[in-house]
Amino acid sequence: xxxxxxxxxxxxxxxxxxxxxxxxxxxxxxxxxxxxxxxxxxxxxxxxxxxxxxxxxxxxxxxxxxxxxxxxxxxxxxxxxxxxxxxxxxxxxxxxxxxxxxxxxxxxxxxxxxxxxxxxxxxxxxxxxxxxxxxxxxxxxxxxxxxxxxxxxxxxxxxxxxxxxxxxxxxxxxxxxxxxxxxxxxxxxxxxxxxxxxxxxxxxxxxxxxxxxxxxxxxxxxxxxxxxxxxxxxxxxxxxxxxxxxxxxxxxxxxxxxxxxxxxxxxxxxxxxxxxxxxxxxxxxxxxxxxxxxxxxxxxxxxxxxxxxxxxxxxxxxxxxxxxxxxxxxxxxxxxxxxxxxxxxxxxxxxxxxxxxxxxxxxxxxxxxxxxxxxxxxxxxxxxxxxxxxxxxxxxxxxxxxxxxxxxxxxxxxxxxxxxxxxxxxxxxxxxxxxxxxxxxxxxxxxxxxxxxxxxxxxxxxxxxxxxxxxxxxxxxxxxxxxxxxxxxxxxxxxxxxxxxxxxxxxxxxxxxxxxxxxxxxxxxxxxxxxxxxxxxxxxxxxxxxxxxxxxxxxxxxxxxxxxxxxxxxxxxxxxxxxxxxxxxxxxxxxxxxxxxxxxxxxxxxxx
Amino acid sequence: xxxxxxxxxxxxxxxxxxxxxxxxxxxxxxxxxxxxxxxxxxxxxxxxxxxxxxxxxxxxxxxxxxxxxxxxxxxxxxxxxxxxxxxxxxxxxxxxxxxxxxxxxxxxxxxxxxxxxxxxxxxxxxxxxxxxxxxxxxxxxxxxxxxxxxxxxxxxxxxxxxxxxxxxxxxxxxxxxxxxxxxxxxxxxxxxxxxxxxxxxxxxxxxxxxxxxxxxxxxxxxxxxxxxxxxxxxxxxxxxxxxxxxxxxxxx
Ligand SMILES: Cc1cc2nc3c(=O)[nH]c(=O)nc-3n(C[C@H](O)[C@H](O)[C@H](O)COP(=O)(O)O)c2cc1C
Ligand code: SF4
Ligand code: SF4
Ligand code: FES
Numbered sequence: 001x002x003x004x005x006x007x008x009x010x011x012x013x014x015x016x017x018x019x020x021x022x023x024x025x026x027x028x029x030x031x032x033x034x035x036x037x038x039x040x041x042x043x044x045x046x047x048x049x050x051x052x053x054x055x056x057x058x059x060x061x062x063x064x065x066x067x068x069x070x071x072x073x074x075x076x077x078x079x080x081x082x083x084x085x086x087x088x089x090x091x092x093x094x095x096x097x098x099x100x101x102x103x104x105x106x107x108x109x110x111x112x113x114x115x116x117x118x119x120x121x122x123x124x125x126x127x128x129x130x131x132x133x134x135x136x137x138x139x140x141x142x143x144x145x146x147x148x149x150x151x152x153x154x155x156x157x158x159x160x161x162x163x164x165x166x167x168x169x170x171x172x173x174x175x176x177x178x179x180x181x182x183x184x185x186x187x188x189x190x191x192x193x194x195x196x197x198x199x200x201x202x203x204x205x206x207x208x209x210x211x212x213x214x215x216x217x218x219x220x221x222x223x224x225x226x227x228x229x230x231x232x233x234x235x236x237x238x239x240x241x242x243x244x245x246x247x248x249x250x251x252x253x254x255x256x257x258x259x260x261x262x263x264x265x266x267x268x269x270x271x272x273x274x275x276x277x278x279x280x281x282x283x284x285x286x287x288x289x290x291x292x293x294x295x296x297x298x299x300x301x302x303x304x305x306x307x308x309x310x311x312x313x314x315x316x317x318x319x320x321x322x323x324x325x326x327x328x329x330x331x332x333x334x335x336x337x338x339x340x341x342x343x344x345x346x347x348x349x350x351x352x353x354x355x356x357x358x359x360x361x362x363x364x365x366x367x368x369x370x371x372x373x374x375x376x377x378x379x380x381x382x383x384x385x386x387x388x389x390x391x392x393x394x395x396x397x398x399x400x401x402x403x404x405x406x407x408x409x410x411x412x413x414x415x416x417x418x419x420x421x422x423x424x425x426x427x428x429x430x431x432x433x434x435x436x437x438x439x440x441x442x443x444x445x446x447x448x449x450x451x452x453x454x455x456x457x458x459x460x461x462x463x464x465x466x467x468x469x470x471x472x473x474x475x476x477x478x479x480x481x482x483x484x485x486x487x488x489x490x491x492x493x494x495x496x497x498x499x500x501x502x503x504x505x506x507x508x509x510x511x512x513x514x515x516x517x518x519x520x521x522x523x524x525x526x527x528x529x530x531x532x533x534x535x536x537x538x539x540x541x542x543x544x545x546x547x548x549x550x551x552x553x554x555x556x557x558x559x560x561x562x563x564x565x566x567x568x569x570x571x572x573x574x575x576x577x578x579x580x581x582x583x584x585x586x587x588x589x590x591x592x593x594x595x596x597x598x599x600x601x602x603x604x605x606x607x608x
Numbered sequence: 609x610x611x612x613x614x615x616x617x618x619x620x621x622x623x624x625x626x627x628x629x630x631x632x633x634x635x636x637x638x639x640x641x642x643x644x645x646x647x648x649x650x651x652x653x654x655x656x657x658x659x660x661x662x663x664x665x666x667x668x669x670x671x672x673x674x675x676x677x678x679x680x681x682x683x684x685x686x687x688x689x690x691x692x693x694x695x696x697x698x699x700x701x702x703x704x705x706x707x708x709x710x711x712x713x714x715x716x717x718x719x720x721x722x723x724x725x726x727x728x729x730x731x732x733x734x735x736x737x738x739x740x741x742x743x744x745x746x747x748x749x750x751x752x753x754x755x756x757x758x759x760x761x762x763x764x765x766x767x768x769x770x771x772x773x774x775x776x777x778x779x780x781x782x783x784x785x786x787x788x789x790x791x792x793x794x795x796x797x798x799x800x801x802x803x804x805x806x807x808x809x810x811x812x813x814x815x816x817x818x819x820x821x822x823x824x825x826x827x828x829x830x831x832x833x834x835x836x837x838x839x840x841x842x843x844x845x846x847x848x849x850x851x852x853x854x855x856x857x858x859x860x
Contacts (some may be wrong), residue, residue, distance in 0.1 A: 032803075045785045045788065045801050046801055046802070047785065047787070047788030047790070047799050047800065047801040048785075048788055050788070050790055050799060051788050051789050051790055051799070054790045054791045054792070055791070055792045332792070349789065349792070354666050354684045356685075356686060491793060491794060492793060493793065494792070494793040494794070495792055495793065495796075496770070496791070496792050496793045496794065496795070496796030497667050497770075497796075498666075498667050498668070498669050499667070499668050499669050499670075499707050499710050499711060499714075499769075499770075500669055500706075500707060500710065502714075502770070502793060502794055502796065503710035503711070503713070503714045503748075503794065504706075504710055506748065506794055507710070507713075507745055507746065510746045530702075530706075531706065533703075534702070534703045534706040534707070537672070537679040537703055538669040538672045538679060538681075538703050538707060539669070540666060540667070540669065540681070
């Protein structure tokens with residue numbers, strides 16, 4: 001089996017992720033033997049294969065069920081009742097988290113945000129998405145699965161728009177709540193931008209995009225025209241355009257909607273970018289959680305090839321050739337970071353690369369590569385169609401255009417909002433019918449946690465930049481629990497390459513939990529802030545550079561929460577020291593009780 | 609591959625440039641790493657994952673400096689003309705101290721019973737940054753099995769700082785690929801290219817097994833433990849960096 005899979009990918013080492021995904025989905029795990037066989041088929045070392053297998057969370061070395069259930073463990077899902085839903089699955093299938101039933105039929109796991117926070121709690125059942133779960137619906141689903149129904153047939157009611165397309169047939173809903181003029185407007189005709197681009201020289205295309213003021217929508221906000229110009233200018237034999245559809249930031253799901261409803265616009269955008277820099281190859285890096293969209297996207301690519309919009313010489317381009325392949329992810333948030341994404345496309349562990357050199361000079365396979373977010377690429381098509389000036393007429397001075405916001409949490413209307421940059425948080429909260437909002441997380445865990453005093457701030461690069469996630473938390477939510485959940489996410493998702501992020505985040509979480517559990521001391525905030533400074537300054541990539549933001553922004557925004565949970569140490573003692581807690585550890589090690597602190601010492605043996 | 613070739617960009621860059629470290633003017637080749645240029649000038653930048661003879665990796669971050677106010681890892685950052693580099697400042701020393709502490713608390717560093725004591729770079733670095741006492745950081749206390757399968761070499765990754773020096777030495781110098789990274793995040797560790805060390809091609813003559821490779825006490829030679837008496841161990845005699853600092857004034 002392994003050899004067949006390897007030859008399907010020409011035993012190309014660069015396609016290791018695809019090969020392992022195939023093996024995982026057929027054999028439900030990647031065994032020691034499979035690792036050896038893959039290594040010998042590809043002519044690489046087994047520890048290299050093992051390194052990749054153990055990096056991505058969708059690969060498993062012990063068998064998963066033929067039906068693998070992955071419950072989304074995001075804070076939004078937890079608040080929406082994920083635990084109760086998990087309980088139902090667990091009881092109905094007779095397995096706990098991380099377990100596989102003895103007959104090999106089912107496995108149950110928790111997984112990081114699957115991009116469905118607007119319809120939480122949600123789960124993945126193999127590649128199918130089960131959104132908006134309740135204990136009741138979970139029970140019905142579990143029953144059907146036990147009766148032998150395949151995951152593909154679980155849902156009869158499909159979602160809106162293309163979610164009910166024959167190649168998607170998913171229960172997911174788009175939840176488009178605010179339609180803007182640039183990306184979600186109903187009358188967008190794909191193909192127009194591409195046509196206009198081909199009428200111009202590549203240089204002019206870059207100029208048009210630069211002139212529009214478009215900045216990257218993946219979070220960092222790098223000027224897109226400048227990125228294209230840099231990749232174009234660097235001398236090279238080959239060049240690449242990669243679309244970043246990893247969308248892993250918890251609470252973000254707007255790319256899901258664009259992939260579902262604006263795929264043609266996206267592929268137009270990739271083709272325009274390729275034309276602009278002279279690339280002949282493109283990759284769409286699609287997160288594993290969005291596998292349910294793959295068949296649909298592949299079909300669109302095939303159709304574009306058939307109609308001359310992709311391939312050797314593209315229709316209307318006078319000799320320009322370009323094609324796109326889909327690279328699936330395998331469960332790793334860090335692969336959204338552009339250089340880690342490139343590593344992953346090369347079949348490596350999804351670790352960021354040293355920069356410089358930057359991807360625009362040495363990216364995929366060492367060639368100039370432009371990596372752009374889904375939304376950025378869709379914007380490129382519209383800019384070419386309607387002109388940079390039209391685009392720049394939306395938004396603010398430094399933030400041209402509109403932004404798709406993924407709104408989730410304690411609000412009446414979670415979903416996708418396309419609003420011009422510059423929108424105030426307060427205006428957005430009204431639109432989404434927020435329920436007594438007290439905390440808003442702008443930009444997901446790596447963004448800023450803000451409280452009421454900051455609700456007049458604006459969503460734009462000049463003030464509150466965001467990749468699109470806006471999580472709303474009502475007054476009854478516990479700020480520290482949110483911080484703790486975000487740190488847990490970063491600890492799970494750190495690639496582990498560098499010391500500060502790998503170790504420092506664990507220490508941050510330990511201290512937050514100490515405070516949460518009532519053992520906080522006044523000095524703890526200084527400790528957290530100082531540790532955060534070191535992690536931010538010394539980390540190798542954006543993950544570590546931002547992972548402490550939930551800590552620092554919550555200390556700054558909610559000092560009273562911390563004050564109420566921390567005590568002044570007295571008489572030189574650690575206020576956070578709890579003799580019973582310390583003893584508990586000793587009791588376990590010594591397997592006996594304390595003569596002094598355990599009252600009933602001697603009354604019974606301490607073997608408890 | 610020549611060390612730091614990645615930065616040399618191959619052809620263009622053998623031209624001389626100048627920049628400053630803590631105000632001192634330094635001459636370097638454009639594209640050379642900051643750490644390498646500093647070494648040549650007799651200025652020691654503390655480091656753990658970087659070692660002479662292997663390509664730099666940039667993972668421990670102890671060599672962090674500020675370049676034009678921005679923190680970067682100096683072992684993997686190419687120098688440009690007129691860069692203003694800060695190295696020995698209070699802020700940077702504090703970062704480095706924190707990083708050393710993180711590594712000390714991540715693994716099981718019971719120095720008095722460790723075979724590498726006295727020649728351990730982590731221990732020496734802790735002394736340099738005055739972190740010899742435990743502090744508020746928690747201990748993570750890993751419990752990974754020790755691999756004693758090989759007749760001559762033992763691997764105890766409970767002290768591993770993930771510096772990858774063994775991996776690079778085995779891959780690039782010995783051309784054997786005995787070691788590789790496994791897992792991710794806090795569970796990232798060093799694995800071997802077989803079921804255990806005995807089934808790999810490692811032997812005592814390998815660069816990967818040399819005393820210079822593992823900066824701590826993970827790769828241990830059997831039967832030759834504690835070979836130097838206290839007072840005569842490597843770092844009893846001189847601290848890491850002394851050699852480099854000696855270059856200064858010798859006109860390099
Ligand atoms: C840890 C991490 C995760 C990221 N995840 C994503 C992602 O899922 N999607 C995305 O477009 N950009 C993500 N980015 C940003 C990318 O590195 C990169 O800036 C972006 O893809 C560039 O495209 P843009 O200029 O169009 O925004 C992430 C960055 C970091 C540090
Ligand atoms: S900051 Fe370091 S450990 Fe964290 S994800 Fe980036 S490279 Fe990996
Ligand atoms: S075993 Fe030693 S040389 Fe190898 S990564 Fe760990 S600390 Fe570094
Ligand atoms: S020496 Fe530069 S990061 Fe380790």
